[in-house]
Every structure is written in C-alpha cells, then in structure tokens.
Amino acid sequence: MNYEDWISYRYLTASKGRFLSFLNFISIAGVAVGVTALIVVTGIMTGFGNNLRDKIVGTTPHVIIEKETGVHNFAQLIEKLQGVEEIVGASPFIQGNVFLEESGQATGLVIRGIKPETEVQVTKVNEYMVEGDFKDIIGDNVVIGAELARYFGFKLGDKITLIAPGSGLAGQGWRYDFKIAGIFKSGMVDFDMNLVVVNLVKAQSIFGVAADTVTGVGIKLKDPYLARGIKQKIYDIVGYSFLVKTWIDVNRNLFDALYLEKWGLFFLNPDGLGGIV
Incomplete structure (x- = not known):
C-alpha cells in the first residue's frame, strides 16, 4: 500500500x-x-452549444461583406476574393423586410434573394429542404420555413402575397404574388418562421436595385473558425468602405447569453467555460 x-x-x-x-x-x-x-449539466450545455453552432453555420455565411449603399459590381468583388486560399465559396444576396398578407393580417418577414446555384456553396439551406426542390427558386417561386408554413397552414403549391413597404403609390407598398415551391426546416424556430427565400433577380426587382447590385456577398471558409482571423485580409482586398462581419459577429448576442450561462458552471468547475466561441 x-x-x-x-x-x-x-x-x-x-x-x-x-x-x-x-x-x-x-x-x-x-x-x-x-x-x-x-x-x-456541463455535458448538456456543451452539447446544446455545439448543436446551436452547427445550425447557425448551416444557415449563415461564415463571412458577410456588405455596404450601406449596396455592393455594386458584385461579380468583380467575388472575383477579387477567389485568390484567398481560405475561401471555398461566395454567393451574392439581397435582403430586406416585407409583409406577408394573409387572412387580413400583415406579418413582418425577412426576404432573402439568392442565386440557388451559388448559394449551395455557402450555406446548407438546400440540405434543410423537407418539401420541394431548392433549385426551383426561380421566377415567382418562393421557399418558406416549416414554422411559417405550420402557423398559416401553407402547403406546397399555395399562393402567398408579399408586400414591399413604401414601394408603391403614396408609400403603400407593392403587392407581389408568389407560389410556394419548397419548405425548409433548419431546426431554428426564428429562422424557420421569419425567412422567405426568392430568386436574386426577383428580389432586385422588388427593391428596385440594378442587376449588378446586391445587399452583400456571403462567403464560406474551409473552417468557420478562421472567420475572425481572415477579416483583416478581406478588408485589405475590398477596402474599408465595406463592412465585413463574421457569423460570430452576427450572432454575438446569442453567444454572449450562452457565455453568461456557463459562468455559473465556472464557479463549480474551472473547465465550465469550455466550448464557448
């Protein structure tokens, strides 16, 4: 002994x-x-954090490049980024706010215009499709989230009306009729309830922007955790007239909340803060 x-x-x-x-x-x-x-408790918190990060990375580009007045000549911008070794994909997008008109109610939503053929290189929304085909986002077709479909009872092939605020006569907004061509389910309730996806050209028409202008460009990296380190490299390429945000920046409030929750575990276990971005 x-x-x-x-x-x-x-x-x-x-x-x-x-x-x-x-x-x-x-x-x-x-x-x-x-x-x-x-x-x-530590295992549950760590598992929840990892699962949440996977869903966020699947629905949000690793890096987003935007400009207050819009990104003009976005194709030229994407071409400049092709030489960056860490970047594996880039896709333009238009994003704005619209209202869904249904049963006499107006529900605020986020509309995102994308190019399906390049969006699959940046996010995993196509993998979250539970009905329809992601490639069918053309013309007046729209893809909506499963929570939005459940709430209003929408089905594949149904017609919906979206209103772009302030774009019509006397600022009343123009109405646009769409056909539901697909339904996605990411597992993030806010995302599945509030986002509608249309074709980039249609979104440009709704918001009255030129064909070479978008809200921003989404970028996918070899490793999402390279996002923080690559910001400066992107700024050196595009200049400081642009705003470069990472997926961590976009979801900072959420990660801060998780960090504060894990502080309680820290006082019981010094390793309790592991796994926070």
Whole structure:
C-alpha cells in the first residue's frame, strides 16, 4: 500500500475499525452526486452549444461583406476574393423586410434573394429542404420555413402575397404574388418562421436595385473558425468602405447569453467555460 492509499484508508476507516462509517458514506455520496450533476449539466450545455453552432453555420455565411449603399459590381468583388486560399465559396444576396398578407393580417418577414446555384456553396439551406426542390427558386417561386408554413397552414403549391413597404403609390407598398415551391426546416424556430427565400433577380426587382447590385456577398471558409482571423485580409482586398462581419459577429448576442450561462458552471468547475466561441 503506497502513501496515498494509506492516507485514504485512514480517513475512510472509522475510529472503531468499521469501514465507511455512516458519516463517511453520506459525505462521499454527497460529493458523488454533486460531481455527477455537474458533469451532466456541463455535458448538456456543451452539447446544446455545439448543436446551436452547427445550425447557425448551416444557415449563415461564415463571412458577410456588405455596404450601406449596396455592393455594386458584385461579380468583380467575388472575383477579387477567389485568390484567398481560405475561401471555398461566395454567393451574392439581397435582403430586406416585407409583409406577408394573409387572412387580413400583415406579418413582418425577412426576404432573402439568392442565386440557388451559388448559394449551395455557402450555406446548407438546400440540405434543410423537407418539401420541394431548392433549385426551383426561380421566377415567382418562393421557399418558406416549416414554422411559417405550420402557423398559416401553407402547403406546397399555395399562393402567398408579399408586400414591399413604401414601394408603391403614396408609400403603400407593392403587392407581389408568389407560389410556394419548397419548405425548409433548419431546426431554428426564428429562422424557420421569419425567412422567405426568392430568386436574386426577383428580389432586385422588388427593391428596385440594378442587376449588378446586391445587399452583400456571403462567403464560406474551409473552417468557420478562421472567420475572425481572415477579416483583416478581406478588408485589405475590398477596402474599408465595406463592412465585413463574421457569423460570430452576427450572432454575438446569442453567444454572449450562452457565455453568461456557463459562468455559473465556472464557479463549480474551472473547465465550465469550455466550448464557448
């Protein structure tokens, strides 16, 4: 018996020689239960954080390049980025706010215009399709989230009316009729409830922008965790008249909330903050 084992044996043995007295048993059981609870809670929090990050990375470009007045000549911008080794894909997008007119109600939504053939290189929205085909985002076709479809009872092939605020006569907005060509389910309720996806050309028409102008360009990297380090390299290429944001920047509030929740675990376990972006 080595020294450590002898010390443990002495502390675990009662004064009258009975092994594991009732008091010692209660003490050990209490420590065991506490450690088990800590491990379980830490595992749940870490798993939740990892799952959330996977969903965010699947629906959000790793890096977004935007400009307040819009990105003009976006094809030229994408061409400049092709020489960056860490970049594996780039896709333009138009994004804005619209209203869904249904049953006499107007529900605010985010509309995103994309090029299906390049969007698949940047996000995984095409992999989240549960009905229809992502490639059918052409003309007046639209793809909506599963939560939005469930809430209003929409089905594939249904017609919906979207209103672009302030674009019509007297600022009343123009109405656009779309056909539901697909439904996606990412697992993120806000995303699945509030986003509608249309073709880039249609979105440009809705918001009255030129064919070579977009809201921004989404970028996919070899590794999403390279996003922070590559920001400066992108700024050096495109200039500081653009705004470069990472997927972490876009979801900063969410990650800050997770970080604060894990602080509670930190006081119980120094490793409790592991896994936070």
